[in-house]
Amino acid sequence: MLWKEEGIVQISLWNINLKVRLIGEALFNMLFWMYFPFITVYFGAALGNHIAGILMTLPPIFSIIGVLLGGALADRLGRRPVMLLGASIQTMMFASFAVSPSHWIDYIAFIGIGLGGALYSPASSAMVADLVPACNRRQIFATFTTANNIGAVLGPALGAIFFFHYRQLLLWTCALVMFLYVIAIYFIIHETRPQTAKQPEASNSIIQLFMEQWKGYGIIFRDKVFLIYILAGIFALMVIMQLDLYWAVYVINEVPAQALFTWIRDSLILSSTEIFGWLLGLNGLLFVLLIFPVTKWFLHWKDRNVFILSSLLSGVGTFSLGLNTNLWYLFFVTVIFTFGEIVRSPVTQSFISRYAPDYARGQYMGANSLQHTIARFLAPVTVFLSNWVAPVGIFSIILVFAFISIVLYNQLFKIYVEKPEAAN
Template identity: 40%
Template sequence: MRIRDWDTNLRVRLGAELMMNTTYWMFFPFLSIYFAEEFGKNKAGLLLVLSQIFSVIANLMGGYCADRFGRKRMMVLASVGQGFSFVCFALASSPWLQSPFLGFLAFTIAGVFGAFYWPASQAMVADVVDEKDRGDVFAIFYTSINIAVVVGPILGSIFYVSYRFQLLLFAGLICHLVGLILSKWTRETVPQQRRTTLSTEGKWYYFLRNQLKDYSLIAKDKTFLLFIVAGVLAGQTFMQLDLLIPVYIKDFVNKQSLFKFGDWSVVVNGEQAFGIVLAENGFLVALLTVFVTKWMGRYYERNVFILSSIVYAVSIVIFSQTHWVWGLILAMAFFTFAELMGAGLQQSFVSKLAPEHMRGQYFAAASLRFTISRTIAPLAIPMTVWVGYSWTFIILCLLALASAGLYWVMFYVFEKQRSRLIA
């Protein structure tokens, strides 16, 4: 499906969200460094866990709010709310006020608004795009996010250190602009029947209670439960991309020469080195997602899932053994390859497990791999104080290998269940 054939809502959103995501990725990857420096690693890790708990709760409610109050209304509200949050964050890092606690509070509120934005945005795609074309539309939005992940950190490595106040203020203004664009040039798409049904189902906490009840039923599927647990263990590795890894690079990478030709050289510090490594990740994801997904599709899912976890472990080992910027670039190449190996196959595996009448609930429950992982993963930052970087990396490596073992057990259970059904 060509972009020119898209609904106007989606064309407007594609440009607006690319602008917002690029600005966001100019400073977001460096915030774990900021909080670790301001609060200390112990307190910073615990605060980030607390921040993610609020986002998880908001994420659980995001779909309900999008259905009850409308996609457009929630997206506009979330954009404007994020805008005010980033402006407050900017003021907390301004020449007139230095308040890390206010900055953290603003960051947490921005995360809550972001958790309300994305369910509405995903639902809008389903509202206006035929089922056969949704994969293509989601892929283009995913690619635009990874373009932002490439461009944003490169620009951020240049501007963040010296112009954090201006950058955060600019992000707030961009979010307000996106809210205005969505308000003026998009229309509401929520089916009226769905909104009416929700209005007769009772209070919001009834919806939350029913959703948790659905999760408890899904948890009785042993194969799927193992899939979730293995995903959470593996997630402790890949969630460190914007948590532990930037702090590690900041601590150990001093000024290094990236390129040198005669008397001319490009010298990078820790923040700039991390910006390069993160941009590498986004570039490789944008460039190779389709190719690696098709390549991995030739092999049995069990082997791909297990190998992906092992490659994650290898990447963590390489990270832990080098402070050289080119060594970090090599480690990120392994890290990204592990990410891409299972990206497409995991979604198709969930569809195999899910009964047709519960497919939506299974996909929603599958996202718990990421929400739970992101909630727990910040503990790696204070862990470097408790046991040191070496042991922290060893623990992350062991968790990745443990996820490989759980994937093997999961497929053993899956094959037994399938053979029993066939018999």
């Protein structure tokens, strides 16, 4: 496998495993974003918003179980079998969703789709770390992030039409894409688990196997460096996740309708809801356009500095949102916030792929996913508090989250000495 020393790698030089995964995951993420943003609305209309709100608290719990189990199995059984299992579960759940006669079966299928994705994710990330030298990982992870975000930009616009008017067709298409991807994994993708990873003993029962896996996670979470890294990531992500949480509440409720452009006799007036849509669109567009250049600009920066810069920009950008309601000012603030989000993205996975030992890489990748799941569970606290706290107070709390993450990242790299990437 050929890799350019400066860390910028042409896709034509990628291992076949990575090429197949890039195409498969890009297609699936496009379809994912065509249904995911509307799923709460769907269950709310069918079962009532109160019940839907309660039901939506359960998927993160299954995601936690899925990523931990998926990471452990990836080290035990290999990356390829776990990816096959996760993708197969998603295929079956999409088909079940498509033919379901009941909203409760729809909900079970939705949880199953999330569980399959959670099983798949750590094995997929571990495979990248297995195949790619440390000096190239940021760029590879940035490529996969870009593919995902193209779907995040285009998917909701298409989904607004297809999910509500052609839902069965959309779900069958998702099932077909996943089925074809399962076939591609089976026939094309080869195993990459290092020889140092644990081999399952034939005498082990299923119960013994699961007990050993959970014991392994206990050891990981007693790792002080890793634990501080997870805590820092939770606070950093709680800031970044406000984009589709408190940002929406603030912009829709506090920002007045105003003109985007003004002509001699006319102007294009955007409502508060439309302004929020434009901010989301700008965020997604900037992510797609800038992820590669930004990754290249910061290629030789230490992880410590990148993490701290990311938390600072996203925190300051979010806090600044509450200082003015002018539309073009909000666009400027969104650029600052998005830059902080972009800077962080490829470094997160490349850091943990270097830190994790070869024999437990899947487990570390699974545990690493917890920071996103826990942050997603805690981040809505700002929306809850907004019933009693003024916007300036909420934005101050968010800024405090950012500073806590900065303090934790600073502490992390006091006890963990970064190694040159080329040496990994």
